[in-house]
Structure formats: structure tokens, C-alpha cells
Amino acid sequence: MQVSPESTSNIERRMTIGVPAEQVEKEVEKRLRDAARNVRLNGFRPGKVPLKVVRKRFGQGVRQEVLGEVMRNSYVEAIQQEDVQPASTPRFEPKTVEEGKDFEFVAVFEVMPEVEVGDLSKISVEKPVSEVLEKDINKMIDNLRRQQATFKEVGRKAKKKDVMTIDFRGTIDGEAFEGGSGEDQRLTLGEGQMIPGFEDQLIGAKTGEEHTLEVTFPEDYQNEDLAGKEARFEVTVKKVEEPQLPKLEPEFFEQFGVQVETEEAFREEVRKNMERELKNGINNRVKQQVIDGMLEVTELEVPQGLVDQEIEQLKQQAVQQFGGQMDASQLPSEIFQDQAQRRVKTGLIFQAILRQNELETDQEKVDAKIQEIASTYEDPDEVIQYYSNTPEQRQQIESAVLEDQVVDLVLEKAKVKEKKYKYEDAVKPPQQAG
Numbered sequence: 001m002q003v004s005p006e007s008t009s010n011i012e013r014r015m016t017i018g019v020p021a022e023q024v025e026k027e028v029e030k031r032l033r034d035a036a037r038n039v040r041l042n043g044f045r046p047g048k049v050p051l052k053v054v055r056k057r058f059g060q061g062v063r064q065e066v067l068g069e070v071m072r073n074s075y076v077e078a079i080q081q082e083d084v085q086p087a088s089t090p091r092f093e094p095k096t097v098e099e100g101k102d103f104e105f106v107a108v109f110e111v112m113p114e115v116e117v118g119d120l121s122k123i124s125v126e127k128p129v130s131e132v133l134e135k136d137i138n139k140m141i142d143n144l145r146r147q148q149a150t151f152k153e154v155g156r157k158a159k160k161k162d163v164m165t166i167d168f169r170g171t172i173d174g175e176a177f178e179g180g181s182g183e184d185q186r187l188t189l190g191e192g193q194m195i196p197g198f199e200d201q202l203i204g205a206k207t208g209e210e211h212t213l214e215v216t217f218p219e220d221y222q223n224e225d226l227a228g229k230e231a232r233f234e235v236t237v238k239k240v241e242e243p244q245l246p247k248l249e250p251e252f253f254e255q256f257g258v259q260v261e262t263e264e265a266f267r268e269e270v271r272k273n274m275e276r277e278l279k280n281g282i283n284n285r286v287k288q289q290v291i292d293g294m295l296e297v298t299e300l301e302v303p304q305g306l307v308d309q310e311i312e313q314l315k316q317q318a319v320q321q322f323g324g325q326m327d328a329s330q331l332p333s334e335i336f337q338d339q340a341q342r343r344v345k346t347g348l349i350f351q352a353i354l355r356q357n358e359l360e361t362d363q364e365k366v367d368a369k370i371q372e373i374a375s376t377y378e379d380p381d382e383v384i385q386y387y388s389n390t391p392e393q394r395q396q397i398e399s400a401v402l403e404d405q406v407v408d409l410v411l412e413k414a415k416v417k418e419k420k421y422k423y424e425d426a427v428k429p430p431q432q433a434g
Contacts, residue, residue, distance in 0.1 A: 001020075014108050015075075028059075032058065032062055109305075121414065125290060126419050130420065145248075157203075160189050165239040189203055197215040201215075205237050211235045213235055281426050283404075354406060
């Protein structure tokens with residue numbers, strides 16, 4: 001077998017492979033003889049079909065089958081011989097296929113790129129500094145109580161946190177617009193469910209009243225046809241309800257999986273959960289900035305074959321999010337292209353840093369991570385045992401820890417500046433998902 005490799009770009013290769021005619025013809029002949037012993041044709045007894053008849057009837061199909069296998073097998077041998085690492089499935093282009101002549105074909109494929117990680121010292125990272133304050137805990141507990149609240153209709157003027165049921169009709173320059181009307185709409189005053197100014201003008205309203213609201217759609221409103229425009233809403237208040245918050249007692253605590261008897265113990269559990277959420281929020285923000293920085297300082301051409309694989313995974317994830325109610329193949333690949341390319345590029349840079357710095361998984365950090373996860377469950381020992389007995393699940397934790405080790409390494413070289421954040425801002429997810 002002869003191999004002639006050619007680089008057509010940084011990541012694309014054309015490999016011309018030649019296979020001796022004898023190898024191809026020998027395999028074709030063998031299969032035709034096997035077919036002659038087993039094939040059934042009218043006018044011939046089983047096993048007595050002449051070889052020339054079999055060759056005339058099946059020769060072309062058998063030959064194509066053999067050539068397909070020869071291309072696949074020869075390609076595998078060739079990439080091992082040339083020591084190349086493919087990043088995509090090859091495309092085969094037969095060149096010489098005449099019977100009796102050496103078979104020649106071209107394999108076109110992408111290879112894994114050589115990653116030259118950029119100057120990590122040029123990366124700037126803003127690290128949030130935050131803590132859980134008593135007022136944050138109070139606000140969280142208030143939110144939890146409101147999630148379990150019942151509602152009592154009142155005849156007084158409405159105030160913030162009340163739930164109001166309304167009918168409304170909106171117009172712009174006297175004309176109704178799509179999405180501007182509704183009936184029996186429930187909204188919690190002060191929660192920002194409607195556009196700015198809408199709910200504020202209903203504070204103080206009572207059941208049975210009609211109000212005219214003058215509001216302006218934000219300049220960045222999602223519907224560009226409405227953005228920045230002034231609108232008038234005719235609103236009828238049909239009901240005003242006051243939330244009845246549950247008492248802080250064991251029955252309420254159990255609604256959130258917390259088995260404690262006192263408010264103090266419940267507050268401590270809430271604090272622990274918020275501190276865990278804060279830690280994760282800060283880590284996610286920092287990691288996102290590290291990824292953004294690595295992508296910015298590293299030039300890298302990404303194999304489309306890897307991007308296509310990632311697109312398929314993103315499609316499957318999208319289908320799962322929608323409850324499996326659609327066919328993944330119906331989703332346009334273009335909408336996932338940028339996200340998939342970013343993910344592939346990020347993965348290649350992470351792998352390069354791991355290799356160049358000879359980083360290995362810190363098993364102590366893996367155990368600590370598993371214990372941290374287990375602490376959020378009712379029976380931590382059972383969760384720890386699960387990870388111990390499920391290698392693929394432990395491997396996922398190991399991969400996450402390795403990523404954290406890469407982030408820590410980058411932070412050692414990057415410009416890191418601390419900035420104070422409120423708790424509620426620090427736990428918000430970063431805008432760019434990696």
C-alpha cells in the first residue's frame with residue numbers, strides 16, 4: 001500500500017492511497033466463489049451455478065462492496081502509518097477503479113489542530129467578592145413563604161405584593177396592537193411582570209375601578225415594533241388579593257426538604273444553601289471570564305467535523321428541554337453553529353493546557369466535590385456510595401475538577417481584580433453561556 005499525504009489547510013488533509021490490484025481482485029474472486037456455492041438461481045441446482053454466471057450477475061456489486069471495505073481498511077492503516085489524528089469522518093474519492101489495475105483513491109479529512117495557547121497574562125478577570133447578609137436571608141425566607149402563600153380577597157386599596165386580577169386593552173396612537181390586550185390577568189404588584197410604570201400606576205387602586213395608564217415601552221423591548229413607543233392601557237380591576245404567608249413552623253420547613261423544629265435552625269439551613277449558591281455563582285462568573293479570555297488570546301481553526309458533532313448534541317439537549325416533542329433533525333443547524341464552535345474551541349484549549357502543564361486529576365478534590373454534592377441530600381452517605389459504585393458518574397466529577405484546575409492555573413497568570421457584589425447580583429448566571 002502506498003500513501004501520499006497532502007496538507008490543503010492547517011486542519012484539512014488529502015491522502016492518496018494506492019492498493020495493489022492483486023489484493024482487490026483476490027478478495028473479489030473469493031467472494032464470487034463463496035456466492036457460487038450458496039446462491040440460488042432458476043435453472044441451476046444449489047451450489048452448481050457456474051462461476052462465469054455468478055460473475056456476470058453479481059460481479060459489479062461484489063466489486064463495489066470490496067472497494068468500499070478496502071477504502072475503509074486502507075484508510076485506517078494509512079493514518080496509523082502516517083501518525084495523524086483525524087478529527088472528522090473521511091470523504092473517499094475513488095480515482096483508479098479499472099479491473100486489473102492498482103486501485104487508487106483519495107481520503108479527505110480534518111485533523112486535530114495544533115493548539116498554541118496564547119499569552120494567559122493578557123487575560124483580565126474581575127472576581128466578585130460577596131457574602132450572605134442577614135437581610136439576604138430575610139429576603140430569601142420571605143420569597144419562600146410567598147411561594148407557599150394563600151390569597152384572601154380584600155376591599156382596601158392595593159399595595160405592593162398584592163395580587164391583582166385585571167382586564168386590560170392597550171393602544172398606540174388609538175390603534176390596538178398584538179399582545180396588548182388580556183382578560184383575567186393576575187399580576188403581583190411590584191414584581192415587574194409588566195412593562196415599567198404599568199404596575200406602579202395600579203398601586204392604590206381598588207376592586208371595580210377603571211384606570212387609564214400612560215406608559216412607554218423600553219428602547220430595548222424584545223418586540224422592535226413596540227420599542228420606545230408610548231402606549232395607553234384601559235384597565236379594569238376585577239379583584240385585589242392579599243397574600244397570607246405561612247407560619248415559620250416544621251410543616252412549612254418540610255415543604256423544602258428541611259427536617260428541623262425551630263426558625264433558627266431553618267435560617268441556618270437557608271444560610272448554608274445560599275452560601276453554597278454564592279460560591280457556585282462566583283466560580284461560574286470567574287470561569288466564564290477565564291474562558292472568554294482564553295478564546296480571545298488564542299487563535300485556533302476549529303475542525304467543522306467536531307463542530308457538527310457538538311451541534312447534534314445541542315440539538316438533542318434542546319429536544320429534551322422541550323420534553324421530546326420534536327424531531328432533532330428538524331432543528332436548523334445554523335442556530336447552534338456559534339455555540340457549538342465556541343464549545344469545541346474551549347475544549348481544545350482546555351486539553352492543550354492540561355497536556356502542556358501535565359495536569360492530572362486531584363482525587364482529593366474529586367472526593368471533596370462529591371461530599372459537597374452529597375451534603376445537599378437527605379442521606380449523604382448514600383450519594384457518596386452511588387458515586388463510588390458508578391464509574392461514569394465519578395468520571396463526570398473528575399472532568400469538572402480538571403476544568404477547575406485549569407481555571408486555577410489560568411488565574412495564577414491572569415490579571416485578577418476583586419470587586420464587591422451584592423449577593424443577588426453575584427449569584428446571577430453570567431450572560432454568556434459556555
